[in-house]
Amino acid sequence: MKRIYLDYTATTPTHPEVVKAMSPYFTDAFGNPSSIHSYGQEGKGAIEEARVKVAALIGARDEEIVFTSGGTEADNFALKGVAYANEKKGNHIITSPIEHHAVMETCRFLEKRGFRTTYLPVDGYGLVDPDDVRRAITDKTILISVMHANNEIATIEPIVEIGKVAREAEVYFHTDAVQTTGHIQVDVNKLGVDLLSLSAHKLYGPKGVGALYVRKGTKLTPFMHGGEQERRRRASTENVPGIVGLGKAVELAWQEMSEEAEQLTRLRDRLIKGFLEQIDHIHLNGHPRMRLPNNVNVCVDFVEGESMVLNLDLEGICVSTGSACSSASLEPSYVLLAIGILPQQAHGSLRLTSGKWTTEEEIRRVLEVLPRIVAKLRAMSPLLKAGN
Numbered sequence: 001m002k003r004i005y006l007d008y009t010a011t012t013p014t015h016p017e018v019v020k021a022m023s024p025y026f027t028d029a030f031g032n033p034s035s036i037h038s039y040g041q042e043g044k045g046a047i048e049e050a051r052v053k054v055a056a057l058i059g060a061r062d063e064e065i066v067f068t069s070g071g072t073e074a075d076n077f078a079l080k081g082v083a084y085a086n087e088k089k090g091n092h093i094i095t096s097p098i099e100h101h102a103v104m105e106t107c108r109f110l111e112k113r114g115f116r117t118t119y120l121p122v123d124g125y126g127l128v129d130p131d132d133v134r135r136a137i138t139d140k141t142i143l144i145s146v147m148h149a150n151n152e153i154a155t156i157e158p159i160v161e162i163g164k165v166a167r168e169a170e171v172y173f174h175t176d177a178v179q180t181t182g183h184i185q186v187d188v189n190k191l192g193v194d195l196l197s198l199s200a201h202k203l204y205g206p207k208g209v210g211a212l213y214v215r216k217g218t219k220l221t222p223f224m225h226g227g228e229q230e231r232r233r234r235a236s237t238e239n240v241p242g243i244v245g246l247g248k249a250v251e252l253a254w255q256e257m258s259e260e261a262e263q264l265t266r267l268r269d270r271l272i273k274g275f276l277e278q279i280d281h282i283h284l285n286g287h288p289r290m291r292l293p294n295n296v297n298v299c300v301d302f303v304e305g306e307s308m309v310l311n312l313d314l315e316g317i318c319v320s321t322g323s324a325c326s327s328a329s330l331e332p333s334y335v336l337l338a339i340g341i342l343p344q345q346a347h348g349s350l351r352l353t354s355g356k357w358t359t360e361e362e363i364r365r366v367l368e369v370l371p372r373i374v375a376k377l378r379a380m381s382p383l384l385k386a387g388n
């Protein structure tokens, strides 16, 4: 059975051209970029080339890019780095309740060490209100962190407006752009951000590499101590093949992004329309228009997300659900709860995310299979029998 992959938000396949670009850096060009001989300089040159590409994609200067081990490290570095470098000024951080765990858990870590976090409310689409940001700022606020687009429900946040608020108040502003970089326009100056996280494996690059954009002049304490790599901001021998892969992925995104976004928007809208027409009691999560081009997130009443995922998997269709399986219980997604979805509805969530290699034929197949699976599961559903 030919499988259909609709989980591009979890990770993208690595582009064959990215693999090709990385390959020599595992073998012939294996040098340590800190070595002054030609092997080392080869690696160093490749890193600097990738840095230029990443900077160009997001409208930054080369020296404002710090390579990291991924989006999680970039988020950790932004939050902890600003917190510790600015603790004399204040201890207050503002964020949203729908951030990725990489931001949420870092805030919780900092809270245990004397920092205070305000979690702004979001509306039914997951949007943060820039006026709420303004009202939350105090003289102790050192950082605002609001994601560019949410990884579950795909809502794109009003970053430009929040950036203006941050600038007026002279508070550092970080955005997690892991889900947007390489997919929609990301420009650090237009967005008005001081820090921005991105990750290679969400844009057809390899896993385990990402970057943090740090606006010149931003006070940031490094949290990796050791050598002098990345201008002393992030110690450790650089992941040369990974960084080269990120550079190649960014270069391809630059060429292909807008056409891909148009194609994915068409497929996304066809899927949404088909679901709404063919399945009763189904609701779209996230903003209908201000959303990522590749994301369909729905709640299907009276069925469990996990059952749908497993049944789709048996048919060769790989998608994800917003519910996370914890050891004993099934916890509904905190993102869906934050936008006001009831726990019993949140349990029936399904996320289908398409990408470069998704075809119309695959979308047609999903539209044929999912309604059948939902009907089968509902026929067995105690929730429906109880008339809930």
Ligand code: PLP
Residues within 6 Å of the ligand: 009, 010, 069, 070, 071, 072, 073, 075, 100, 102, 147, 149, 150, 151, 176, 178, 179, 199, 200, 201, 208, 209, 210
């Ligand atoms: N931030 C967002 C919004 C994400 O979707 C992810 C990954 O799912 C991350 C951060 C973490 O990125 P990485 O897997 O590169 O650590």
